[in-house]
Amino acid sequence: xxxxxxxTDHNRTVLTFAGRPxxxxxxxxxxxxxxxxxxxxxxxxxVHPRIGAADVVPLVPLEGIGIEECAAGAASxxxxxxxxxxxxxxxxxxxAREPERRNLEMIxxxxxxxxxxxxxxxxxxxxDFGGPGLHPSAxxxxxxxxxxxxxxxxxxxTADVSLARAIARKVRASSxxxxxxxAIGVLLASKGRAQVSMNxxxxxxxxxxxxxxxxxxxxxxxxxxxxxxxxVGLIPAAALWPDAAGHLRCENLSPDVILDNRIATLE
Amino acid sequence: xxxxxxxTDHNRTVLTFAGRPxxxxxxxxxxxxxxxxxxxxxxxxxVHPRIGAADVVPLVPLEGIGIEECAAGAASxxxxxxxxxxxxxxxxxxxAREPERRNLEMIxxxxxxxxxxxxxxxxxxxxDFGGPGLHPSAxxxxxxxxxxxxxxxxxxxTADVSLARAIARKVRASSxxxxxxxAIGVLLASKGRAQVSMNxxxxxxxxxxxxxxxxxxxxxxxxxxxxxxxxVGLIPAAALWPDAAGHLRCENLSPDVILDNRIATLE
Numbered sequence: 001x002x003x004x005x006x007x008t009d010h011n012r013t014v015l016t017f018a019g020r021p022x023x024x025x026x027x028x029x030x031x032x033x034x035x036x037x038x039x040x041x042x043x044x045x046x047v048h049p050r051i052g053a054a055d056v057v058p059l060v061p062l063e064g065i066g067i068e069e070c071a072a073g074a075a076s077x078x079x080x081x082x083x084x085x086x087x088x089x090x091x092x093x094x095x096a097r098e099p100e101r102r103n104l105e106m107i108x109x110x111x112x113x114x115x116x117x118x119x120x121x122x123x124x125x126x127x128d129f130g131g132p133g134l135h136p137s138a139x140x141x142x143x144x145x146x147x148x149x150x151x152x153x154x155x156x157x158t159a160d161v162s163l164a165r166a167i168a169r170k171v172r173a174s175s176x177x178x179x180x181x182x183a184i185g186v187l188l189a190s191k192g193r194a195q196v197s198m199n200x201x202x203x204x205x206x207x208x209x210x211x212x213x214x215x216x217x218x219x220x221x222x223x224x225x226x227x228x229x230x231x232v233g234l235i236p237a238a239a240l241w242p243d244a245a246g247h248l249r250c251e252n253l254s255p256d257v258i259l260d261n262r263i264a265t266l267e
Numbered sequence: 268x269x270x271x272x273x274x275t276d277h278n279r280t281v282l283t284f285a286g287r288p289x290x291x292x293x294x295x296x297x298x299x300x301x302x303x304x305x306x307x308x309x310x311x312x313x314v315h316p317r318i319g320a321a322d323v324v325p326l327v328p329l330e331g332i333g334i335e336e337c338a339a340g341a342a343s344x345x346x347x348x349x350x351x352x353x354x355x356x357x358x359x360x361x362x363a364r365e366p367e368r369r370n371l372e373m374i375x376x377x378x379x380x381x382x383x384x385x386x387x388x389x390x391x392x393x394x395d396f397g398g399p400g401l402h403p404s405a406x407x408x409x410x411x412x413x414x415x416x417x418x419x420x421x422x423x424x425t426a427d428v429s430l431a432r433a434i435a436r437k438v439r440a441s442s443x444x445x446x447x448x449x450a451i452g453v454l455l456a457s458k459g460r461a462q463v464s465m466n467x468x469x470x471x472x473x474x475x476x477x478x479x480x481x482x483x484x485x486x487x488x489x490x491x492x493x494x495x496x497x498x499v500g501l502i503p504a505a506a507l508w509p510d511a512a513g514h515l516r517c518e519n520l521s522p523d524v525i526l527d528n529r530i531a532t533l534e
Contacts, residue, residue, distance in 0.1 A: 062530060235520075256270070
């Protein structure tokens with residue numbers, strides 16, 4: 001288990017774990033089972049979109065494995081989740097069997113409550129495994145394969161969630177904003193402030209700095225400041241210095257010469 | 268052993284190892300002994316300044332230890348090197364017993380050949396342990412305690428070493444250049460090019476990007492380009508994104524959320 005984080009307002013826990021493919025798939029299955037046993041979506045609420053107790057399980061290739069192998073693992077894992085837990089499964093991104101399911105937000109449309117009603121009458125929303133209805137308390141689980149992304153939230157100095165939503169629309173790729181950026185606006189009740197919550201699906205194309213600057217600029221145009229930002233889960237070092245090696249024309253800048261990485265091997 | 272690197276022109280090997288204080292001091296002693304047994308400075312040459320077969324041994328506090336404890340360890344290690352190997356020792360930086368020995372370059376002045384002649388007649392150059400003369404083949408060893416520094420070299424697109432030396436004088440702190448920067452100009456015969464070789468002793472004050480830009484600007488003023496740069500040994504991640512956390516106003520940017528660090532713990 002590399003990292004875990006939970007958030008009161010999003011009401012969501014993100015677990016990051018790594019290992020050999022079989023071990024990761026086994027751990028993912030057990031984590032889904034634990035969530036299905038413990039979380040009742042009919043009594044759960046939070047600002048983050050979700051359709052399942054175990055909402056989304058992305059398999060990410062790190063070393064010695066490709067995205068296609070992760071996609072195959074996702075399909076096996078998805079079949080097992082349906083067979084053993086009776087939770088319907090959608091396959092997404094590199095594991096998607098239909099083009100429109102490459103995008104997680106298309107699968108999540110309407111959330112648990114909306115999908116629960118629609119899934120039986122709209123053939124386009126039929127799960128890849130299981131159905132016809134959702135699991136009564138655990139909804140559905142989205143399983144897939146994708147590359148590393150950066151989940152990055154920017155907190156605005158306002159409680160006006162409509163501004164956060166307007167900024168999200170401005171900066172996200174789907175409405176002509178920054179490439180490889182997904183964004184929504186949410187209200188963090190615990191902080192009394194609105195947040196632009198983003199996924200940077202290719203941090204080499206749009207690194208956190210560029211996304212932050214765009215949000216800050218849009219907020220400033222409405223006379224609102226930025227309070228802070230946060231990284232959800234883990235972030236590749238290269239996303240923080242996306243152009244360091246290039247700017248320095250550095251011959252040997254790699255994770256192997258980063259002191260922190262080498263010290264981490266001692267722990 | 269976290270890292271090792273050697274260079275034909277500098278003719279120098281840098282080893283980086285880490286562990287508990289006693290283990291590190293024992294390993295350092297054995298590394299010095301191996302160098303003393305194998306390297307004959309009367310037959311060694313290279314562009315990097317040196318006075319010893321085992322030239323300099325800095326103890327660097329990483330976690331759970333302070334610079335003063337490292338300085339005490341350096342004094343013990345230095346005494347042992349003299350007692351068991353009969354190699355005289357100078358103490359430097361935080362372990363220095365005289366102010367002028369805080370600077371490594373003052374101790375190294377004249378190199379092995381110059382110091383060998385001067386050490387017996389100039390009391391100011393008497394070693395902290397041993398003497399009166401240097402070890403005939405292994406010279407002297409400089410032992411001390413310091414914080415992490417970044418050794419960073421910039422290769423110029425010219426064989427004119429006098430330009431590299433002039434740039435080094437411009438950028439180094441001792442002649443009014445960038446704070447916490449040490450720099451020399453050397454010729455890399457194997458590449459037919461001159462290099463500005465730097466130590467950034469406080470990368471928070473002057474990070475590699477600032478040093479690189481200064482060298483590139485000075486070179487450009489003489490119509491010379493920069494070919495590349497290289498990091499010698501290891502570099503803290505924070506030196507590559509010295510202002511990332513600040514710019515992003517990021518609440519939780521720490522080594523614990525860097526994916527590379529967490530993956531490194533698996534290896």
